[in-house]
Amino acid sequence: MSARFAHGLVIGKFYPPHSGHHFLIRSAADACEAVTVVVMAAGHESIPLADRVAWIGEHWAGEPHVAVVGVVDDLAVDYDSDAAWDGHVALMRQALATGPHASDVDAVFSSEPYGTELARRFGAAPVLLDLDRGTFAVSGTKVRADPVAHWDEIEPPVRAWLARRVVVVGAESTGTTTLSRDLADALRARGGPHALTRWVPEYGRELTVAKLARARGLAGPDMPRPTVADLDWDDADFELVARRQNRTEQHAARAGGPVLVCDTDALATTVWQERYRDRTTGPVRDLARAMPPRALYLLTSDEGVPFDDDGLRDGEHLRGWMTERFREVLTASGVEWLELDGDRAARLTRALAAVDRLLAEGWGMADPLG
Template identity: 75%
Template structure:
């Protein structure tokens, strides 16, 4: 094997990390005994530093000689200023120390022309790769401007963070599951990266079925009458579980899905269901609803024109008007984008797709990096 470098350095904003960044790190990992990746983020940027560090660490978790550290860098960029250069380099050296690495660096890997100057300031060899973006035609700027176009260049955790989450909610038997499935299917039919669009089912319904089955099993064992859904007991722990399982499923789907993730309910909807069954929303469920990843769009299904269908797991038709109005009130309080859908199945889907397309056309609103 050819001679290896002892310690390679890769620096960047990784805003966000993409396939070109990982090509650079992989090249360093294959050529060096040790590699330090220093993530440098400014406070004005939209993706938190800790997220970027975690994403890169996850990608390289099975390469122990690759270590990742993050530093806040609020210095401007001026390649003609020795003072600013010195400030940036000092922060990079802080990053090397934070990574637990020896300070001496003998190779700097970069895809930018400034890599020559940077290597010189570390007294290291400059290794310039793919400066023309021919191997991986992607950049952080392109990703921020159009994540959809760069979707196949992003690793699962980055996709999960960028995925625009569309939540369908509503009272029982108002077509939430039908609409959410139809919406996901219509997006998948577009092909390309949208062909990976995922649908997240409602865990609360799954839990209801499981609790009812368990209750009926106990009744059979005790030779008692078979219970119905109205005999099931609920407590705060059940709603905590609903929130946790729903978010777990959502996060799994977001990692390997397309730019839009369609969710049949979420923790915000669970606050209303808990209020309906227990009379109030618990602090833990409220905390879940506040901590979930941002929602790009809520779609509220109206009971208007939808016949109630009792499948044995539902509460009853008389509760639908109250639930619907409560959902409207809760959504209005959130300051989020939401749309109420009425009409037949085809009309609801058409309006939902129009709203999703408008949301995507509006972009992600990621801040420009500090220049």
Template identity: 70%
Template sequence: MSVFQHGLVIGKFYPPHAGHHFLIRSAAESCARVTVVVMAADVESIPLAARIEWVRRAHHEQSGVAVVGVRDNLAVDYESETAWRGHVALMREAIACGPHGSAGIAVDAVFTSEPYGAELARRFDAADVRLDALRATHAVSGTKVRADPVAAWDALEPPVRAWFAKRVVVVGAESTGTTTLSMDLAHALRRRGGPHALTRWVAEYGRELTVRKLAVARALAGLRGLPEPSVFDLDWDDADFEAVAARQCADEDSAAQSGGPVLVCDTDALATTVWQERYRGRSTEPVRALAQEMPPRALYILTDHADVPFDDDGLRDGEQLRPWMTDRFRAVLEKSGTRWIEVRGDRASRLEQALAAVDEELGRGWELAAPLG
């Protein structure tokens, strides 16, 4: 049985973490209805829409919980009456836009973990429900997460992890060791343990599609009594590359949700534009659009062809095009504006170069803007 009619949880949720979710669950278990107000300033690095979506996804199964957002660019000053009035006015505005506020249901309980909870509750003429003020139940805060997301990885929900994951993409021409290096890199990161033990590897969907197309072509040839086709006999159209880019993006996003602080990808949609050029002579707008809409890449790793003998595994046909493709990848990566390196040498040397670049990227941190204070 609910103790309160309408509970209120407010915060920046910059980003949402286990402590926030504890507040919301507690409110949902104590109130018939709950309004969660996400308040974000324009100077902050994580968009308001993303924060709202993350909180909604985390609590979509809890009936009566409504998540709304408001832009709050007012300075925080707990000693200022003007500041209090401004912030509370924005909260009331957001509540009114939600289903419980629009129904005219007054807030009768305010759930916080902060000292300001008493004054906030007084201004809503509501009960002050203070939870985990000493952070003994969930020893996490937005400040801690922003300072070191890796240390707080367990306190983050899957979509938040996906946003923070540093996406490292290995690209290169045929038979230049992209799959070998990307798998070696993922394995090396997993061996570090902790959150890195969750490191995911995203396979190249284009290779899967090639295997399937060749198997189907050979089955049809067998039925018709025709000679067995090779990879040279396969037809590739623009729809194939559009499907590859879309699937690659979907697989990447799915892996990021369940992975660690680094996501290792064996190609991506930007690389698909180069492969489409190689087979079709140009890239198409749908593929380019998918490449432009991808989450930011932390690092590209280009595998040079010079130190890797061509290995014809029955799915490759581009030995003579490897120099052109390597040069084309260099040009595309340079234009992308994303940090990238080119690796050379034997397998161990390439892994060493890749790990050093990933560690440098991790050392840069996430460079999130400080919240408006």
């Protein structure tokens, strides 16, 4: 192998990280004994510094000679000002001091014209790559402006952060699963990044099936066959439901498209706990607060929907109360929500229109300091 640099430096906002950034880091990793990636984020920006550091660190976790550190940089950018340069470089050196590579930087890898001057200020060699974006025609600006168009340029944790989470909730036998499946299918049919659209099933239903099977397995041959009405629910069950729901949702978001469709979530679990336990508990509320931001809730109305007893339901008499309770909880959440009634086709049409409005509004990320 040809001669290598001792310590390469890659700096950037990584707002958000994309394939062009990883090309730059990969080039440094292949050319240096050690690499430090310094993530520099302004405090007002929409993606937290810690998330960006974690995302890049996850990607490069298998290469221990690549270290990722971060620093808050709220200084104005002015390439013609020595004072501005001195301030930014001082922050870079501060960040470098927190990393594992103690040697001086002898190469600066950059895809920006300022890379030459930055290298000079470190007394290092400038290594400039893809200045014209001919290899990776992507930038943080482009991703922020239209994540959907650049979905294939971003890694799973970034996709999970950007995914617009649409959650369908409602009382028993009001069509929540039908609508959420239909919505995911309709989005997948659009192709492109939307072909990756994932559907997150309701873990509470899965747990009900398992509890009922266990109860029937424990029942003796001469005992009545247990039904769903015979099941006991305790607070630990609802904590399990919320925890598993969050975990499954996050896994799906990493592998999915720009919209993630969820059949219920941990906030809805607080309502179900109230329905069965006449209260909600701190652990379940905490799990609801820990969820990533929701973009939209879709509430399926019980009006005009016949109750279908599929052997896992026992709350026909509570459907009106639950629908009203969902209205109250969703209003208090501060998240946009829409109540859907009518037949299956009408509900899907309105749901798709609401999702399209979300996508048309964009992600609204703050501009970086210029």
